[in-house]
Amino acid sequence: MAGSFFTGRLAALFDYKTEKYIVAQNKRVGVLYRLIQLFIIGYIIGWVFLSKKGYQETDEAIQSSVITKLKGVSVTNTTESGVIVWGPEDYVIPPQGEAVLFVVTNFLETPNQKLGYCPEVRILCIDDFRLSALSSGIRSGRCIRKDENSTGTCEIYGWCPIERNFKPQGPLLTNAENFTIYIKNFISFAKFTFSKSNVLETTDKTYLKKCRYDEELHPYCPIFRLGDITRRAGYNFQDMSTFGGSIGIMIDWDCNLDKGYSNCNPQYHFTRLDTSVSNKTIATGFNFRHARYFKNGGGESFRSLYKVYGVRFNIMVHGKAGKFSIIPTAINVASGLALMGAGAFFCDMVLLYLMKKGNFYRERKFEGSRYERQHTTVFMICHMVHLKHLLFIHIHQHSLSLFHRGTPKSACQDNCEEKSMEQGNLTS
Numbered sequence: 506m507a508g509s510f511f512t513g514r515l516a517a518l519f520d521y522k523t524e525k526y527i528v529a530q531n532k533r534v535g536v537l538y539r540l541i542q543l544f545i546i547g548y549i550i551g552w553v554f555l556s557k558k559g560y561q562e563t564d565e566a567i568q569s570s571v572i573t574k575l576k577g578v579s580v581t582n583t584t585e586s587g588v589i590v591w592g593p594e595d596y597v598i599p600p601q602g603e604a605v606l607f608v609v610t611n612f613l614e615t616p617n618q619k620l621g622y623c624p625e626v627r628i629l630c631i632d633d634f635r636l637s638a639l640s641s642g643i644r645s646g647r648c649i650r651k652d653e654n655s656t657g658t659c660e661i662y663g664w665c666p667i668e669r670n671f672k673p674q675g676p677l678l679t680n681a682e683n684f685t686i687y688i689k690n691f692i693s694f695a696k697f698t699f700s701k702s703n704v705l706e707t708t709d710k711t712y713l714k715k716c717r718y719d720e721e722l723h724p725y726c727p728i729f730r731l732g733d734i735t736r737r738a739g740y741n742f743q744d745m746s747t748f749g750g751s752i753g754i755m756i757d758w759d760c761n762l763d764k765g766y767s768n769c770n771p772q773y774h775f776t777r778l779d780t781s782v783s784n785k786t787i788a789t790g791f792n793f794r795h796a797r798y799f800k801n802g803g804g805e806s807f808r809s810l811y812k813v814y815g816v817r818f819n820i821m822v823h824g825k826a827g828k829f830s831i832i833p834t835a836i837n838v839a840s841g842l843a844l845m846g847a848g849a850f851f852c853d854m855v856l857l858y859l860m861k862k863g864n865f866y867r868e869r870k871f872e873g874s875r876y877e878r879q880h881t882t883v884f885m886i887c888h889m890v891h892l893k894h895l896l897f898i899h900i901h902q903h904s905l906s907l908f909h910r911g912t913p914k915s916a917c918q919d920n921c922e923e924k925s926m927e928q929g930n931l932t933s
């Protein structure tokens with residue numbers, strides 16, 4: 506038994522197979538075949554070519570630069586600091602116009618600090634020494650008591666007086682939401698030797714002084730009011746400015762370079778980056794400390810310590826461009842045609858193996874090979890492997906079109922039918 510099986514297989518190995526087309530007058534398979542063809546054509550045209558622009562080669566913008574500049578003034582009046590006029594050089598940190606910047610909206614100043622001994626009011630004498638991370642100086646070891654009965658606080662050597670406990674009640678730079686930020690972005694797509702800026706190309710020298718970004722009216726104006734940015738991100742600037750927060754500005758370039766230079770323009774998206782699912786998180790807000798140092802007439806060193814709350818802006822750029830190229834077009838057309846063959850294979854399987862008259866069609870199709878007619882299961886599997894292979898070719902070619910490589914070779918084995926991609930082998 507086993508011997509005749511292997512002899513049969515060996516004999517079939519040296520059979521030469523040629524294509525044969527039979528016209529099956531079967532309406533159901535015919536309609537199925539046309540529907541599959543329609544679906545594949547729709548997929549190729551609609552998805553591969555129109556939606557995914559399979560006729561273009563693409564490039565990601567790796568080179569991009571962002572420069573920012575803020576304008577606007579706010580006045581604060583506090584008991585510690587008196588009246589202060591805040592300009593961009595005071596409230597923008599760092600001031601040199603980076604893509605990540607912090608705008609002060611609230612602050613606590615501890616003015617005229619001098620090096621010396623003073624009580625660290627936040628550390629009681631009974632507190633564990635290991636908690637001294639809270640301390641703003643070196644502990645002298647003395648306990649400062651107001652009277653005999655009080656617990657007392659530790660004395661430190663550091664910048665005195667130390668910062669008082671502060672819970673912000675509301676923002677001090679109330680005009681901060683009217684500050685404007687000018688975002689200058691340059692992007693380049695090296696593959697297409699294309700570069701552009703987000704600043705509208707106009708000869709009107711006053712344009713930047715007058716314009717403010719608006720999705721509808723001025724989508725290409727690069728000057729944004731801070732209050733509008735947070736509003737577009739879905740938050741109120743005044744609410745954010747008491748404890749601070751973080752906002753992401755995404756500049757998105759999605760350019761179809763076939764449409765020309767003037768149609769390549771950025772889109773802006775705004776999101777709050779420090780949101781949390783729970784409102785009760787202890788991570789809300791954004792603040793840090795910095796100091797300004799100075800000397801008095803006698804040469805003594807002083808400093809003013811600022812604990813600043815504010816909004817941190819993070820400008821991110823994403824760029825993608827596409828341009829017509831014959832190579833991805835040819836690859837996608839070829840892979841589309843290959844996929845058409847999958848419809849014919851599927852219908853062959855239905856006709857030869859699932860229909861009642863499958864035996865009849867098989868007899869006519871596999872003429873001269875008893876072995877193939879008898880081993881239905883083996884050949885059904887072979888067909889399925891071939892179908893899977895065709896789909897693989899399509900997917901593989903589709904992904905390769907990005908890299909412009911060649912198409913993979915057919916890997917059909919001896920017992921699989923080497924099918925033609927022509928569509929007319931079954932007609933309804």
Ligand SMILES: Nc1ncnc2c1ncn2[C@@H]1O[C@H](COP(=O)(O)OP(=O)(O)OP(=O)(O)O)[C@@H](O)[C@H]1O
Nearest residue numbers: 574575576577684685686687710713714715728729
């Ligand atoms: N944040 C901003 N808000 C409004 N207008 C701005 C802002 N930043 C810059 N501009 C205006 O945009 C134009 C171009 O700015 P740019 O920094 O290139 O030139 P500039 O002459 O150095 O600006 P300036 O001296 O006014 O800061 C200038 O008219 C400037 O006043």
